[in-house]
Amino acid sequence: MLLSIDTSSRYGGAALADGDGQLLEVRVWRSAANHTAQLMPAVSELLTGRDIRAAELTGVAVALGPGPFSALRVGVSAAKGLAIAGGFPIVGVDTLLLEAWRYLDPALHGQRPDALVPISWLDAGRNEIAAGAFGVGGQRLGDDRVASPAELLRQDAEDQRAAIYCGEAAWAQREEIAALIGDGPACVVMPWTPADRLWALAEMAAGRLSEGHADDLSSLQPYYLRMPTIGAPRQRDRVRQGRPSSS
Structure with a gap:
């Protein structure tokens, strides 16, 4: 169990x-x-x-x-x-990988130039989103990003990504995504x-x-895009702390 x-x-x-x-x-x-x-x-x-x-x-x-x-x-x-x-x-x-998991079917984003790329969105606080894009097999397509919804969508439009936006924050902001996409690349926001x-x-x-692949208890750590700001000025950073090697 x-x-x-x-x-x-x-x-x-x-x-x-x-x-x-x-x-x-x-x-x-x-x-x-x-x-x-x-x-x-x-x-x-x-x-x-x-x-x-x-x-x-x-x-x-x-x-x-x-x-x-x-x-x-x-x-x-x-x-x-x-x-x-x-x-x-x-x-x-x-x-971020969990949010994209059900959409990692090769048929959804194979070798076709217009293939749909699963892009996970999670709330990162400060009116920003943590986003990760994934290819076949779950490999990341570039670094994870932290930015406003409008900035993330602008970047995706520049990259000509036809996307499956998935995850908690994407579903929560589905109306904003639809409004901001406009005439950009085709995309769909999935229920969550x-x-x-x-x-x-x-x-x-x-x-x-x-397959016999478990993590080491001593080294397994949460994945922080930002460190906590308790007792310090709220300065922006994107330092990844403890990103899991298994993803």
């Missing part, structure tokens, strides 16, 4: 899946803080509902961000603690629910575990 944990945004969630990554039960919520009050009670409910102990899990998967600093720390710390206590493997996956990331996380983690 695989446990998946996601605290990448205001929406958090936990899920149990079988060895093939098929979801069996899900808990999702929206938190005004950092998910501390919701996460472990949700995990306990999942385990109790299936009448299993944490030590009986075969692995734990966690979304690594980008996302709010404190929220990501809650999810990653909980996943690590469970893996250490139970002695089972851990898999971390960055959240909090459970989408958990489904992708369970499926990807199960696949990696079946």
Whole structure:
């Protein structure tokens, strides 16, 4: 049994899946803080509902961000603690890849020049978006970006990208995307629910575990596009901290 944990945004969630990554039960919520009050009670409910102990899990998967600093720390710390206590493997996956996972079908963005490129959007705060573009197999098409919606769409138009905009922030700003695209390259904004990331996380983690690919507990860290600004001036930076090597 695989446990998946996601605290990448205001929406958090936990899920149990079988060895093939098929979801069996899900808990999702929206938190005004950092998910501390919701996460472990949700995990306990999942385990109790299936009448299993944490030590009986075969692995734990966690979304690594980008996302709010404190929220990501809650999810990653909980996943690590469970893996250490139970002695089972851990898999971390960055959240931009999770948002794009279901759209990484080669038929959607193969070798055709007009192929649709999945571009994930997550809220980065300060009225900006964290965006990642992906090719066949999940490889990144360039560096992740942090900018305003208008600036991201301008860049995509310059690159002549016909895009599938996906993820929480893309769905939340679908009307703005439609208004800003205008006569630019063809694009579509895909619907989103909090459970989408958990489904992708369970499926990807199960696949990696079946191939013997787990992450190292000591080096696994959240993926921060920005470091926290507590006690310091709010100066902009795009330093990536702890980006997962497995993505």
